[in-house]
Amino acid sequence: MVALHQGLDFLRRKWDREEWHLFCLESTRAHPLRELLHQCPYSRHSFERPRGYAGDAELIDYVYAERATGVSRMGKAIYHYLYAQSGPASVRERRLILAREIDAVAERVKRPRILSVACGHLREAETALAVRERRIGELIAVDQDELSLAEVTRQHAGGLVRPVCDTVRSIVLGRTSFSGVDLAYSAGLYDYLNEATAKRLTRQLFGMLRSGGRLVVANFAPNTPDAGYMESFMDWWLVYRDEEQMKGVYSEIDPKQIASLSMTRDEVGNVIYLTLERR
Numbered sequence: 001m002v003a004l005h006q007g008l009d010f011l012r013r014k015w016d017r018e019e020w021h022l023f024c025l026e027s028t029r030a031h032p033l034r035e036l037l038h039q040c041p042y043s044r045h046s047f048e049r050p051r052g053y054a055g056d057a058e059l060i061d062y063v064y065a066e067r068a069t070g071v072s073r074m075g076k077a078i079y080h081y082l083y084a085q086s087g088p089a090s091v092r093e094r095r096l097i098l099a100r101e102i103d104a105v106a107e108r109v110k111r112p113r114i115l116s117v118a119c120g121h122l123r124e125a126e127t128a129l130a131v132r133e134r135r136i137g138e139l140i141a142v143d144q145d146e147l148s149l150a151e152v153t154r155q156h157a158g159g160l161v162r163p164v165c166d167t168v169r170s171i172v173l174g175r176t177s178f179s180g181v182d183l184a185y186s187a188g189l190y191d192y193l194n195e196a197t198a199k200r201l202t203r204q205l206f207g208m209l210r211s212g213g214r215l216v217v218a219n220f221a222p223n224t225p226d227a228g229y230m231e232s233f234m235d236w237w238l239v240y241r242d243e244e245q246m247k248g249v250y251s252e253i254d255p256k257q258i259a260s261l262s263m264t265r266d267e268v269g270n271v272i273y274l275t276l277e278r279r
């Protein structure tokens with residue numbers, strides 16, 4: 001697995017995009033290794049896309065906690081290896097970073113209004129102390145996937161969390177909007193958006209903030225070493241952005257409205273966090 005993982009990362013960096021794409025679509029699909037690797041439930045789930053799209057919340061749950069029942073020993077071992085890699089570690093760190101953001105806004109503001117876009121299973125809210133202690137006003141959890149929102153509802157009975165089934169498109173077009181938001185964030189979404197959509201979404205989300213409100217957007221950076229395995233054997237393609245490309249993401253916001261701006265990376269340097277505060 002070490003040789004395969006590193007070798008794929010090496011080829012992905014060495015070849016041009018077209019050559020790499022061709023390799024992923026033709027060579028790896030037909031390769032006998034594929035069947036073996038797909039004994040890993042995480043790899044297979046990604047490749048088969050049971051919900052019809054890449055990167056569903058069930059797939060991300062394989063990254064949050066190891067769970068492999070009814071899986072062969074080989075499958076478990078492959079999954080265990082992948083689970084320990086830096087990409088999945090960054091996703092787990094992302095969950096903690098977002099939970100800290102939720103706790104922090106609850107310290108700054110009494111009963112804050114929080115918006116999570118493309119919330120998936122909203123696992124960060126299960127970690128946030130402010131949610132457990134019911135110190136938030138409302139957490140609006142938007143996702144396109146009814147099944148994911150059903151899990152959110154199961155985990156958060158009691159009315160603090162409001163699941164909203166809606167799409168990025170609807171937000172971008174201004175059909176769905178929220179106001180007076182103290183914290184808006186999105187993780188695991190921008191990694192799938194083209195530049196035009198990412199820009200418009202950022203502008204719309206920023207516009208929903210109240211004065212002093214924060215917008216946090218996470219995006220995987222291009223150097224992530226897991227990308228080779230993900231693209232070739234999981235058919236999981238992200239839009240990776242570096243700091244320069246992240247600048248484009250907020251370029252449609254009037255700079256006079258931005259009180260502060262920061263870009264930071266997580267501990268391993270795989271994920272970039274763009275944080276904007278509204279004046």
Ligand SMILES: C[S@@+](CC[C@H](N)C(=O)[O-])C[C@H]1O[C@@H](n2cnc3c(N)ncnc32)[C@H](O)[C@@H]1O
Pocket residue numbers: 055056057060117118119120121122123142143144145148166167168169186187188189192
């Ligand atoms: C990779 S998961 C991330 C989930 C969660 N934010 C997390 O960090 O664990 C991506 C989520 O984005 C949602 N999503 C993708 N495209 C979307 C769209 N166009 N509109 C609304 N939700 C979308 C999916 O349904 C999925 O739940």
